[in-house]
Structures are given as structure tokens and as C-alpha cells.
Amino acid sequence: MFMLNIRHILERARLYFGRKEIVSRTDEGYVRYTYRDMFDRVCRLINALEGLGIGYGDRVASMAWNTHRHLELHFAVPVMGAVLHTVNLRYSPEEMIYTINKAGDRILFVDPDMIPTVRKILEKLETVESVVIMSSKGHEDLGFNKPVYIYEELLEKSSSECRLRDIDENSPAAMCFTSGTTGFPKGVTYTHRGIFLRSLATCLADTYALSERDVILHIVPMFHISSWFMPYAATLVGAKQVLPGPRPKPEIIYDLIKKEGVTVSDGAPTVWIDFLNYLRTRGEKNIEPLRRLIIGGSAPPKALIKSYWELGVEVYHAWGMTETYDSAAAFTRPKSYLEDLSEEARLGLVAKQGLPFPGIEVMVVDESGKPLPWDGRSIGELLIRGAWVVEEYYGDPEATKKSFLNGWLRTGDLVTIDGEGYIEIVDRVKDVIKSGGEWISSVRVENEAMAHPAVLEAVAIAVPHPRWIERPLLIVKLREGYAGKVSKEDILGFLRERLPKWWVPDDVVFVDEIPKTGTGKFDKKVLRERFKDYYRGSGL
Ligand code: AMP
Numbered sequence: 001m002f003m004l005n006i007r008h009i010l011e012r013a014r015l016y017f018g019r020k021e022i023v024s025r026t027d028e029g030y031v032r033y034t035y036r037d038m039f040d041r042v043c044r045l046i047n048a049l050e051g052l053g054i055g056y057g058d059r060v061a062s063m064a065w066n067t068h069r070h071l072e073l074h075f076a077v078p079v080m081g082a083v084l085h086t087v088n089l090r091y092s093p094e095e096m097i098y099t100i101n102k103a104g105d106r107i108l109f110v111d112p113d114m115i116p117t118v119r120k121i122l123e124k125l126e127t128v129e130s131v132v133i134m135s136s137k138g139h140e141d142l143g144f145n146k147p148v149y150i151y152e153e154l155l156e157k158s159s160s161e162c163r164l165r166d167i168d169e170n171s172p173a174a175m176c177f178t179s180g181t182t183g184f185p186k187g188v189t190y191t192h193r194g195i196f197l198r199s200l201a202t203c204l205a206d207t208y209a210l211s212e213r214d215v216i217l218h219i220v221p222m223f224h225i226s227s228w229f230m231p232y233a234a235t236l237v238g239a240k241q242v243l244p245g246p247r248p249k250p251e252i253i254y255d256l257i258k259k260e261g262v263t264v265s266d267g268a269p270t271v272w273i274d275f276l277n278y279l280r281t282r283g284e285k286n287i288e289p290l291r292r293l294i295i296g297g298s299a300p301p302k303a304l305i306k307s308y309w310e311l312g313v314e315v316y317h318a319w320g321m322t323e324t325y326d327s328a329a330a331f332t333r334p335k336s337y338l339e340d341l342s343e344e345a346r347l348g349l350v351a352k353q354g355l356p357f358p359g360i361e362v363m364v365v366d367e368s369g370k371p372l373p374w375d376g377r378s379i380g381e382l383l384i385r386g387a388w389v390v391e392e393y394y395g396d397p398e399a400t401k402k403s404f405l406n407g408w409l410r411t412g413d414l415v416t417i418d419g420e421g422y423i424e425i426v427d428r429v430k431d432v433i434k435s436g437g438e439w440i441s442s443v444r445v446e447n448e449a450m451a452h453p454a455v456l457e458a459v460a461i462a463v464p465h466p467r468w469i470e471r472p473l474l475i476v477k478l479r480e481g482y483a484g485k486v487s488k489e490d491i492l493g494f495l496r497e498r499l500p501k502w503w504v505p506d507d508v509v510f511v512d513e514i515p516k517t518g519t520g521k522f523d524k525k526v527l528r529e530r531f532k533d534y535y536r537g538s539g540l
């Protein structure tokens with residue numbers, strides 16, 4: 001049987017797209033090379049890893065940004081039959097220690113700017129035998145209690161001749177941990193087959209249409225579900241790839257788009273909100289040659305989608321979870337016969353979470369697990385299964401039992417599905433606000449608040465209330481230059497025109513920063529705890 005594995009993706013790129021470019025921003029400057037060069041270095045890395053005793057099924061961890069070296073690890077490790085565990089750099093040191101020990105990682109690859117963090121956690125890592133610094137030069141005494149290697153030295157000493165193994169498609173290739181908003185993060189394993197099929201699906205003309213002609217800028221961090229696995233799809237079709245390196249700020253993104261000819265990019269709404277602000281401060285009216293943005297991870301506000309349309313950029317809204325190989329579970333693009341809708345209606349459609357990808361199946365169920373109709377009104381939990389949806393949590397039968405129902409993953413998202421099959425998230429099961437026994441969609445409240453020109457980010461949370469049990473409170477981060485110029489009443493008045501009366505939050509709190517989870521989502525758990533007494537004594 002022909003195996004759907006990462007070896008095929010890599011070899012195809014060498015055979016057919018050997019001259020195409022990969023551009024990488026590192027802390028040592030820009031690196032520009034071809035797929036052929038990458039192939040050569042991946043072979044060297046495989047030999048180096050074998051020299052360090054890594055074999056089939058072993059786990060290799062990375063703590064790194066989006067660079068060519070991290071890309072090489074994404075191929076070398078799974079192609080030799082080992083498993084790449086990308087450690088989330090936004091985790092707390094405790095979460096890093098927990099996830100590395102749980103995965104049983106044997107080698108830790110780290111970017112130079114992560115050295116101070118590694119110094120803090122290394123002693124507590126039970127299975128890590130050695131550390132590789134992803135750099136070309138030695139570093140002063142690191143004070144590590146394990147052998148330390150330098151990436152480029154390892155590659156230089158290794159042969160570029162290697163025999164690629166044809167790994168069984170159901171073997172694990174990568175692993176990641178969930179964002180851990182409740183308790184410790186849960187581990188998820190991704191197979192060669194799942195990554196292959198997911199990559200193929202994102203290249204379909206009716207999904208993200210990734211093609212050889214594209215220049216793809218990977219903004220989603222590789223430490224977060226391997227940049228949504230987009231580097232594999234890009235390699236599969238031989239597209240030029242641009243890796244923006246450590247902490248890419250809007251000015252870096254702008255330069256890369258212009259200089260490298262980027263046509264498509266991806267990321268969470270916050271990144272693209274910041275970028276839009278940057279464009280506004282520069283007075284830019286277009287961002288050519290950028291044509292498509294795949295935005296997901298949380299709901300992009302309608303105002304954001306519209307602003308990009310005005311810049312000539314199409315927005316593909318993506319929905320997914322760590323458990324569904326991230327943002328290729330559902331997507332929105334209006335069907336051909338829906339394209340004539342008014343702008344407002346089209347905006348409403350694109351703001352929905354959309355249709356499942358081919359290879360993915362969904363249903364919406366009530367609390368007893370009974371399927372609900374697709375009428376755009378009946379609200380229930382979304383269940384999902386498919387060719388790249390995991391079926392268990394790594395080494396955690398308890399969590400597996402809780403989250404799976406007859407082979408379907410319980411997403412924890414409350415949704416409606418309309419007659420055309422478009423999914424719309426109303427809320428997370430645990431984030432929904434229940435006021436006087438009625439549901440208020442925090443997602444909808446946030447979306448409307450973020451349409452206010454002064455609002456950069458808004459979060460609606462449920463706060464205990466003596467009369468209504470819970471009432472919404474809106475936490476707002478204003479755009480630069482608006483502090484002191486916009487009142488709470490301005491924002492509440494704006495919402496009164498757009499929301500049912502009782503959905504309008506009772507109050508607004510302005511903050512300098514909104515706390516985020518390891519995967520960059522608003523951390524409502526922290527906010528709920530901080531404001532739990534806010535309405536104490538009100539309303540009676
Ligand atoms: P994570 O596993 O950390 O990526 O979180 C997955 C959850 O993020 C989903 O179950 C949704 O609640 C939320 N999410 C992801 N994409 C979107 C989206 N496009 N719109 C709204 N919520 C989203």
C-alpha cells in the first residue's frame with residue numbers, strides 16, 4: 001500500500017520544486033535557500049539525530065520560532081520515524097516542564113533566545129538527555145547539566161547522504177498540547193496520514209487554494225500546532241515560503257509582504273488587528289501583493305473582515321481545535337449561489353465558522369446527545385469526527401472518556417448550523433453567560449463591541465450578580481490615542497443599537513492589556529476570577 005507520509009511531501013519538493021525559495025528571518029540575519037538545499041540539510045539532520053541515538057518512536061522537543069531550522073526539524077524528525085513535540089513558548093515554566101516530561105522528550109532543540117527559560121526548567125526535565133542550540137555559533141557557558149550541541153556544527157559534521165524510510169502512515173509524526181484553560185494541558189498526537197490529508201485539503205480550490213504560485217508567510221507560530229501544519233501544505237505544492245523568525249512585529253510583516261511578494265498568510269485575529277492599525281498609521285490603502293488571509297483560532301470581528309476587504313484582501317475564516325489539527329476543520333467561503341448577497345449579508349456569512357472540510361463530519365446535539373435540526377436556530381454542542389480529528393488524548397484515558405462520545409469529539413462549542421450547512425459558534429460551553437436563565441452569547445457581544453472604532457480588543461464575561469445570577473461585564477482595550485476620549489457610556493450606547501437590550505453589558509472596564517492563553521486566546525478564566533465580585537451588591 002502506498003503510504004501517505006511526510007517523506008513523500010519532502011521528496012516531491014526536491015524532485016519538482018528544487019529551485020523554489022525558502023526565506024527565513026533568524027536572530028543572525030536573513031537566510032535564503034532552495035528546497036534542494038533544505039533537502040540536503042534535512043538529510044544531514046537525520047544523520048545527526050541518529051548519531052545522538054534517536055530512532056523510531058522517540059520524541060524530540062523544540063522550543064523555537066518560525067525559522068528554516070525549525071522547518072528542517074519538522075521534516076527530519078517525522079521522516080526518520082520519530083515524533084516532533086513543539087513546546088508552546090507561551091506556556092508557564094510549570095506547563096513546559098509538565099508537557100516535556102509527559103511526552104518523554106529525549107532531545108530539546110532551542111532557539112538562542114529561549115536559553116534563559118531553558119536554564120530555569122532543565123533540572124526538572126526527567127527524560128531530556130541533551131540540548132541542541134539552534135544557532136551557528138557557540139554560546140558562553142550555559143550552566144546546563146546536560147550535553148549541549150550547536151545545530152550548525154551537528155549538520156556540518158553529518159553526511160548529506162541518507163536513505164529515507166517509508167514510515168507507516170498511521171505512525172505518529174508530531175505532538176502538541178492543548179491550551180490548558182482548565183488544569184494541565186492535554187497531549188494530542190498527529191499522524192503522517194492526518195498531516196498529509198489535512199495538507200492536501202487546504203490546497204483545494206474551494207478551501208484555502210494554496211498553490212505553487214503562492215508565496216506563503218507563516219505567521220501562526222510553529223510552536224502552536226506547527227503553524228497550523230501550513231508548512232507541510234506549502235512544501236507539498238512547492239510554494240515559496242517565508243518564515244518570519246522571532247516575535248514578528250507588524251513592521252517586519254509589512255516588509256516581508258512587500259519584499260518577498262507574499263500572497264497569502266494566516267494567523268489569529270489579534271495579529272491582523274495589530275497589523276491593520278500599523279497600516280492605518282502609515283496611511284496605506286493597499287497591501288499588495290497580499291491577496292488572502294486565513295484567520296482563525298478565535299472569531300474575527302466583522303469590522304476586521306470588512307477592513308481587509310477594503311484593502312483588496314479576501315478573508316478566509318477558519319475554525320479548528322488542537323484536536324482537529326487546528327484551523328482546517330471548518331472554513332467559510334460563500335457558495336457560488338450565495339455570492340450575490342448584499343455586503344452586510346456576505347459579511348455575516350464569512351463571520352460564521354463555516355462548512356466542514358471534505359474529510360470532516362459534524363453534528364449538533366442537545367444536552368442528552370440527541371441530534372438537533374440544521375435550522376440556524378437550534379443551539380447545541382458541536383460534535384466532530386474525520387480524517388484528521390484525533391481519537392484520544394495522549395496517555396490520558398480519563399480525559400479521553402470525557403471528551404469523546406461514540407467516536408465523536410465533543411468540541412465544547414455551542415453552535416447553530418443553518419440550512420446551507422454553515423456552522424456558527426454562539427459560545428464556548430463554559431463561557432456562555434446565563435442571565436436570569438437566558439443565554440447571552442459572549443462571542444456576539446464581543447464582536448459588536450470590536451466594531452466600535454475606538455475598541456481594539458473586547459471580552460465579555462459572566463460575572464455573578466445577586467439578582468440575575470450572572471450579568472455580562474465588558475473588558476476593553478482601546479486603540480492607541482483613544483484613552484480618555486471615549487467613555488463607557490459611548491460604548492454601551494453603541495451596543496444598545498446593535499444588541500437585544502438585556503444582552504448589553506451592565507458595565508465596561510478599560511484595561512491596558514487583556515490576558516491571553518498559551519494559544520493566544522483571551523483568557524476568560526483569569527478575567528472571571530479577577531472580576532468575580534464586580535457586581536456584588538448591585539441590582540437588589
Ligand atoms: P485551541 O485548541 O486552543 O485551538 O482552541 C479551540 C477552540 O478555539 C475552539 O473549540 C473554539 O472555541 C475556538 N475557536 C477556534 N477557531 C475559532 C473561530 N474561527 N471562531 C470562534 N472560535 C474559534
